[in-house]
Amino acid sequence: MIEHRRRRRGGQEAEISITPMLDIVFILLIFFIVTTSFAKEFGVDMNRPSNAPVKEQKRTEVIAVRIVADGRIFVEDRAVDVGAVRANIESGLARKPQASVVVVADRAADAGLMVQVVDQARVAGAANVSLAAPAG
Amino acid sequence: MAITRRRAADDEGEISLTPMLDVVFILLIFFIVSTSFVKEPGIDPQRPVAETAAAKARGNILIGISEADAVWMAKRRVPLEDVRRLVEAAVAENPESSVVVVADQRASTGTVMDVMDRARAAGVTTVSVSAEPQA
Numbered sequence: 001m002i003e004h005r006r007r008r009r010g011g012q013e014a015e016i017s018i019t020p021m022l023d024i025v026f027i028l029l030i031f032f033i034v035t036t037s038f039a040k041e042f043g044v045d046m047n048r049p050s051n052a053p054v055k056e057q058k059r060t061e062v063i064a065v066r067i068v069a070d071g072r073i074f075v076e077d078r079a080v081d082v083g084a085v086r087a088n089i090e091s092g093l094a095r096k097p098q099a100s101v102v103v104v105a106d107r108a109a110d111a112g113l114m115v116q117v118v119d120q121a122r123v124a125g126a127a128n129v130s131l132a133a134p135a136g
Numbered sequence: 137m138a139i140t141r142r143r144a145a146d147d148e149g150e151i152s153l154t155p156m157l158d159v160v161f162i163l164l165i166f167f168i169v170s171t172s173f174v175k176e177p178g179i180d181p182q183r184p185v186a187e188t189a190a191a192k193a194r195g196n197i198l199i200g201i202s203e204a205d206a207v208w209m210a211k212r213r214v215p216l217e218d219v220r221r222l223v224e225a226a227v228a229e230n231p232e233s234s235v236v237v238v239a240d241q242r243a244s245t246g247t248v249m250d251v252m253d254r255a256r257a258a259g260v261t262t263v264s265v266s267a268e269p270q271a
Contacts, residue, residue, distance in 0.1 A: 111240065112243075
């Protein structure tokens with residue numbers, strides 16, 4: 001009692017105790033420290049043509065890259081190596097600059113190969129790379 | 137002047153908490169902003185290497201596909217039919233999230249495409265496939 005009054009007179013203005021706030025802030029801080037994970041995922045964007053009715057696709061030119069089940073790659077029906085995909089798409093784009101690249105990958109082909117082909121097409125400068133499954 | 141008066145009043149010296157509080161708040165805000173609640177798929181497949189791989193800051197729905205085409209989400213192996221429902225639930229939790237398919241490079245393309253189609257059917261517009269950036 002006496003202590004209290006003495007303090008009041010000494011400090012002049014009334015003080016709000018910040019201890020409970022500090023407790024809450026620390027608990028929040030610990031929660032966020034524990035739950036934060038800084039693992040960054042790196043990825044390549046994939047366009048998948050939708051099943052919706054095709055819009056404005058009729059006139060655009062297409063460079064088709066096929067990946068067959070055993071891993072062979074065909075750029076416009078020419079068998080090429082993974083390393084040569086980029087050069088082939090570049091020359092294809094030089095002939096038809098507006099073309100979009102469609103990667104038609106067999107369902108049994110390796111996903112790694114498909115990612116590499118899409119990546120190489122993008123490196124070659126194709127603005128629009130999409131991924132399709134072969135018909136049938 | 138004020139300090140002297142106060143000292144005399146409460147006898148024991150007090151440590152000012154204000155600078156500590158400032159630091160704690162800055163840390164708190166930093167962690168709140170940087171937290172993204174990524175749901176780890178539970179497997180760590182061998183990712184393909186790609187030159188155009190870019191960091192996916194918003195990619196917080198990770199779907200793992202193992203070498204044997206098993207689909208993993210949130211540390212559990214899930215059947216392919218459940219992917220859509222699980223992605224829908226994750227999107228409802230955080231509408232800004234995007235999907236990153238973490239596929240092993242020997243997984244089959246068909247499974248990757250199936251998972252991507254289901255993620256898209258669940259309403260996620262940006263789906264990407266995880267890759268290792270080239271050193």
